[in-house]
Amino acid sequence: MSSVRFEKASRVYPGSDTPAVDALDLEISDGEFMVLVGPSGCGKSTSLRMLAGLEETTSGAIYIGDRDVSDVAPKDRDIAMVFQNYALYPHMSVADNMAFALKMQGVSKDGRLAQVKDVAELLGLQDYLDRKPKELSGGQRQRVAMGRAIVRQPQVFCMDEPLSNLDAKLRVSTRSQIASLQRRLGITTVYVTHDQVEAMTMGDRVAVLKDGVLQQVDVPLSLYDKPANLFVAGFIGSPAMNLLDGKPTEGGADVGGYIVPLDRDTQARTPGRALKVGVRPEHWRIVADDDPGLPVEVTLIEELGADAFLYGSATDTEQSELAEVVARIDPRDPPRKGQSLRLACDPARVLVFDAETGERLTA
Amino acid sequence: MLKAINALLAILAGVGGGFALYLILNWLVERLPGRWEDRIKPYIFIGPAIVFVTIFLVYPALRTAYLSFFDDDGEEFVGLANYVELLAESSFLNALFNNLLWLIVVPAGVVVAGLIVAVLADQLSTRGENTVKSFIFLPMAISFVGASTIWRFVYAFEPEGRAQIGLLNAVWTFFGGDPVAWIQSDSFRLNSFLLMVIMIWLQTGFAMVLLSAAIKNVPTETVEAARIDGASEVQTFFQVVVPQIWSTVITVFVTVLILTLKIFDIIYVMTGGRFNTDVIGNRFITELINFGRDGRASAIVVMLLIAVIPVMIYQVRQFRQMEATR
Numbered sequence: 001m002s003s004v005r006f007e008k009a010s011r012v013y014p015g016s017d018t019p020a021v022d023a024l025d026l027e028i029s030d031g032e033f034m035v036l037v038g039p040s041g042c043g044k045s046t047s048l049r050m051l052a053g054l055e056e057t058t059s060g061a062i063y064i065g066d067r068d069v070s071d072v073a074p075k076d077r078d079i080a081m082v083f084q085n086y087a088l089y090p091h092m093s094v095a096d097n098m099a100f101a102l103k104m105q106g107v108s109k110d111g112r113l114a115q116v117k118d119v120a121e122l123l124g125l126q127d128y129l130d131r132k133p134k135e136l137s138g139g140q141r142q143r144v145a146m147g148r149a150i151v152r153q154p155q156v157f158c159m160d161e162p163l164s165n166l167d168a169k170l171r172v173s174t175r176s177q178i179a180s181l182q183r184r185l186g187i188t189t190v191y192v193t194h195d196q197v198e199a200m201t202m203g204d205r206v207a208v209l210k211d212g213v214l215q216q217v218d219v220p221l222s223l224y225d226k227p228a229n230l231f232v233a234g235f236i237g238s239p240a241m242n243l244l245d246g247k248p249t250e251g252g253a254d255v256g257g258y259i260v261p262l263d264r265d266t267q268a269r270t271p272g273r274a275l276k277v278g279v280r281p282e283h284w285r286i287v288a289d290d291d292p293g294l295p296v297e298v299t300l301i302e303e304l305g306a307d308a309f310l311y312g313s314a315t316d317t318e319q320s321e322l323a324e325v326v327a328r329i330d331p332r333d334p335p336r337k338g339q340s341l342r343l344a345c346d347p348a349r350v351l352v353f354d355a356e357t358g359e360r361l362t363a
Numbered sequence: 364m365l366k367a368i369n370a371l372l373a374i375l376a377g378v379g380g381g382f383a384l385y386l387i388l389n390w391l392v393e394r395l396p397g398r399w400e401d402r403i404k405p406y407i408f409i410g411p412a413i414v415f416v417t418i419f420l421v422y423p424a425l426r427t428a429y430l431s432f433f434d435d436d437g438e439e440f441v442g443l444a445n446y447v448e449l450l451a452e453s454s455f456l457n458a459l460f461n462n463l464l465w466l467i468v469v470p471a472g473v474v475v476a477g478l479i480v481a482v483l484a485d486q487l488s489t490r491g492e493n494t495v496k497s498f499i500f501l502p503m504a505i506s507f508v509g510a511s512t513i514w515r516f517v518y519a520f521e522p523e524g525r526a527q528i529g530l531l532n533a534v535w536t537f538f539g540g541d542p543v544a545w546i547q548s549d550s551f552r553l554n555s556f557l558l559m560v561i562m563i564w565l566q567t568g569f570a571m572v573l574l575s576a577a578i579k580n581v582p583t584e585t586v587e588a589a590r591i592d593g594a595s596e597v598q599t600f601f602q603v604v605v606p607q608i609w610s611t612v613i614t615v616f617v618t619v620l621i622l623t624l625k626i627f628d629i630i631y632v633m634t635g636g637r638f639n640t641d642v643i644g645n646r647f648i649t650e651l652i653n654f655g656r657d658g659r660a661s662a663i664v665v666m667l668l669i670a671v672i673p674v675m676i677y678q679v680r681q682f683r684q685m686e687a688t689r
Contacts, residue, residue, distance in 0.1 A: 054587050074590040081591045087584030091606040100602075101592035152592070 002065035002155040004028040004051065004188060009060035009070075011046050011212075020046045022212040023060060031186045033179065035203030037193055039235070043212035044192045045160055051190060052158045053077050064155055075104075080149035081158040085165060086141045088133040094144050095120075095129040101152040119151045122181075139170050146178070150185065157182070157189040163198065175202060196236050200224070208232050226351075230358035233278050233351060239309060239326045242284075245355065246275040253277050253352060256316025258294045261347045266362045274355035281309060283349040284327035286341050293342030296325060301334050308334050314343075384411060424668065431661035445662035455663075458641040461555055465626055465642060468556065470619040472563040474612055477570025481578055482600070484571070496575070500568035507565065507628035514561045515633065520544040549639040558640060561629050566622070570615045577608035610681065617678045624671050643667050 006026040012019045021043040028034045036044040049055040051062055053074035061070045069077050080101070088097050098119060099112040107115070120126050123143045133141055142162060149157055162178070163171045179202045182189050193199055199206045200220040207217040208231070216228040227233035233241050246253035248270035252261040255277050262270070287293045296312035308331035314322040327343055335341055352361045388407045392400055434441050449455045480499055484492045502510065519529030523542055527533050532542045546554050581604050589599040605612070627644030630636055636645045643663060651660035 052587075052591055054590070074587075075593045075595065077591075079591060081588065083584045083588060085582070085584060087582060087588040089585055089588070089603055089606075091609075100589070100594075104593035104598065148588075148592075158591075 002188060003030045003032075003063075004034075004156055004190065005063040006047070006051075007061045007063065009047075009050060009062050010058050011043075011050055011055055012058045019058070019212050021050065024214055026207060026214065026217060028188060028190060031188055033182050033189045033191065033202060033204045035191045035193060035199040035206045036209060037196055037199035037206055037235075038209035038215075040194060041211075042209040044194075044209050046212075047209070048158050048160055048190055048192045051156070052079055052081050078154050079156045079158055080152055080154040081160065082145045082149050082162040084161040086133075086145040086162075088141060088144055088148070090133055093130050093132060094125060094136070094147075097133065097144055098147045098151050101148070105152070115151055116147075119147045122150070123147050138166055139174065142166060142174065146181070150181075153187070155188065157187050157191075159189065159191040161193055162191075163193070164195075178202065197238065200236070208235060210235075226360070227278075228360060230276055230278075230353045230355075233353065233360075237280060239281050241351075242279045242281065242323070242325050242327075243353075244277045244279070244314070244323050244325070246277040246352075248273065248275060252347075255294065256314065256322040257318075258292060258344075260345060260350055262350070262352060263363075266352055269361045270352065273361075275361070276353040276355045278351040278353060279325075279345045280349065281326045282328040283346040284325070284329075284343045285346070286327075286329065286335070287344045289342055291342065291344060293344035294322075294325070296327075296341055296343050298335055298337050298339045298341065299324075301329075301337060303331060303334065305331065307331055310335065312343075381411075427661045428665050428668075430657055431665045433658045433661075435656040435658050437657050441658065445658045446666070449659060449662055449666075454641065455646065457639060458636075458643055458646045461552070461640060462624070462626075462642045464552065464555060465559060465562075465623050466620060468559050469562050469566075469623045469626075470616045472559065473566045473570045473619045474574075474616050476563055476567040477574045477615065478612075480567060480571045481575035484575065485578060496568075496571060499571055502565050503568040505565065507562075508632055510561055510565050511629045511632035514564075518545040518557060518633075520546070546634060547638045552639065554634070554638055555640050558629050558633055561633075562623065562626065566619050570619070573611055573615050574608065577611035578604060581607045610684075613681055614678075617674060617681070620674055621671060621678075624667065624674070 004026075005028070006024045008023045008025060009021065010019045010023050011021040024043075024047055026034075026047075036047055038044050046055055050057050051064075053069065053072060057070045061068050063069065064077060064079070089100065092100065095113075095116050098116045102112045102115060116129070117126070120129055123146060125140070125143055125147060128136060128140060128144075133144065136144065142165070145162065149159075159178075163174055166174060175198060191202060200223075203220060205217055205219055206223055208215040208223065210231050216223060216232050218226075223232060223236050227236060227241075230243065234243060244255045246255040246260065248254075248267075249259060252259050252267070253270065253275050254260075260277055294314045295316075296310075296314045298310055298312045300311040302309040302311065308329050310327045310329045312325055312327075314325050316322045325343065329335070350362070353359065354361055385408070388411075389404075392404050392407050395403060430437050431445055432440060432442060480495075484495050487495060505513070516528065517530045518532075519527075520532060520542060521527055521529075527536055527542055529545075531545060536542055545557055548554055585603055585607070586599055589603040594602065625644055626642055627648065630640055630642050630645040631648065634640045636642070636649060643666070647660050647663045647667070650656045650663060
């Protein structure tokens with residue numbers, strides 16, 4: 001077990017000008033579960049493959065523990081990887097798949113068998129050890145891939161979207177299994193996903209990437225409450241945060257005539273900037289028609305039982321359309337579709353961003 | 364010129380005739396009332412093939428087997444005498460032994476050479492790979508007789524003192540050796556092995572194409588997984604890549620094996636079976652054409668046929684298994 005450190009690590013593909021991963025600085029402490037998340041093409045998989053040694057590090061360095069592994073072959077890095085499509089060896093039985101790394105290390109046949117049996121028990125694979133991968137279900141294959149990684153007790157686990165080939169229900173249960181397994185084994189894990197729910201639920205910390213650049217690293221709740229910039233604000237959370245155009249005004253931000261009150265520190269930073277005012281769906285409430293608020297016409301009510309979401313188009317004081325908004329509402333007393341109402345936000349939870357640079361202005 | 368036109372006409376008539384035959388038969392069968400059309404249609408399409416296979420393959424094979432029990436003119440029944448006689452002759456046993464050597468060395472050589480080329484070409488750029496592969500595939504277009512003629516010059520020998528026009532002797536003498544009459548040196552059956560090189564050279568392209576396609580079909584992730592699991596490049600190749608292309612390796616091996624069983628042209632052109640290089644195919648021609656011994660020639664072919672059958676059965680089984688697991 002070891003810590004992992006990316007130091008200004010970059011990857012530029014031959015024939016390309018823009019780096020796939022641009023000077024990544026990231027420290028992952030011993031035993032931590034780090035999730036790399038971002039839209040496709042953001043460089044999260046490339047970063048993981050650089051750590052595994054499957055992609056060359058063009059510049060910068062990667063450390064596992066105190067060892068600079070930037071130029072070390074994958075086989076000598078002492079890491080294990082779980083691939084998206086599992087990459088099981090189709091000609092080997094489950095037991096042989098799991099024992100392959102041990103065999104390469106020169107572990108005796110009996111030693112291999114004992115270790116494989118232990119791990120198979122841990123994952124509930126005892127009855128399948130003699131089968132070929134082809135004879136297993138998707139979920140079982142996924143577990144074999146996990147088992148293959150666990151058996152060798154590596155310094156670091158690398159997981160590249162290991163759940164994306166499972167159906168929705170299995171994905172949710174496997175998600176918690178992997179997270180609890182990792183905590184039990186205490187092996188440093190780097191986990192790549194495009195699914196922000198997976199990222200939020202599994203990671204000790206989450207790193208958000210976009211266009212090869214690291215946007216923010218933090219514990220899940222901080223990402224949600226204090227996104228560093230517009231991209232993270234829009235990416236984390238489902239339904240996504242409402243991001244409305246606003247301009248600075250006396251006492252707050254003017255969003256189409258609705259003045260959102262802001263604290264003094266934030267106000268001091270706003271003058272002369274175009275603003276984006278961010279409101280999470282759960283921070284809206286429906287107010288009386290003569291209270292200050294944003295006029296909204298309801299276009300859709302989504303009832304999920306525990307929650308309900310209101311989708312509507314907001315208009316400014318001149319009745320011209322402003323933006324689409326989403327608000328969480330009381331599921332037991334929802335407004336009707338087509339109804340006009342007013343939404344006001346919780347000023348304490350509002351986030352304000354610079355529309356140009358994307359940076360957060362709220363403390 | 365006239366010959367070329369004749370050949371062209373024959374091809375056109377053959378292909379067009381076959382096409383027309385099927386069209387007409389199909390048209391006829393479609394006139395039949397409802398259920399009869401479905402019942403008869405399969406036979407209409409298989410029928411001509413069966414007829415041709417019977418006339419040109421089954422009948423001659425049976426006839427040959429029949430003749431192998433008769434004397435040189437095919438008149439007097441002699442029982443197993445031809446077989447007994449042949450199997451007692453050291454020259455025939457020598458040919459059998461040579462054939463066995465060919466059967467082991469050539470398919471294995473072709474598979475190994477094809478694998479090496481496929482793996483090495485895979486490391487090149489797409490363009491480089493295609494160029495290299497085209498060159499290595501080129502010999503496939505040359506007939507066995509043509510190839511043998513080319514290789515005669517490679518192995519050519521002139522007595523000492525005269526200029527060596529043979530490529531191999533040129534290299535050999537450059538490094539200080541005395542010119543060698545390669546084709547005549549049968550110690551350790553060197554000349555037989557040199558002839559096998561010709562066949563390997565001819566067939567490597569075929570093996571390369573199939574094996575290269577199979578290697579490209581191996582999922583990259585399994586190779587990456589092996590590297591991460593601590594396997595060296597050599598271990599990855601033999602323990603992860605080769606097992607995944609094994610069915611293709613077998614297909615190539617068996618196909619070349621069957622081709623090798625029938626080897627004749629190279630021997631005929633290069634040595635005519637002399638210098639201890641004779642094989643069954645050449646022996647058959649010698650018996651039939653040179654000596655006019657129909658019975659013995661037939662017996663040789665029957666023995667060859669019996670040798671091929673188990674290989675064929677294995678190949679068909681292997682093929683079915685491949686289809687089943689697909």
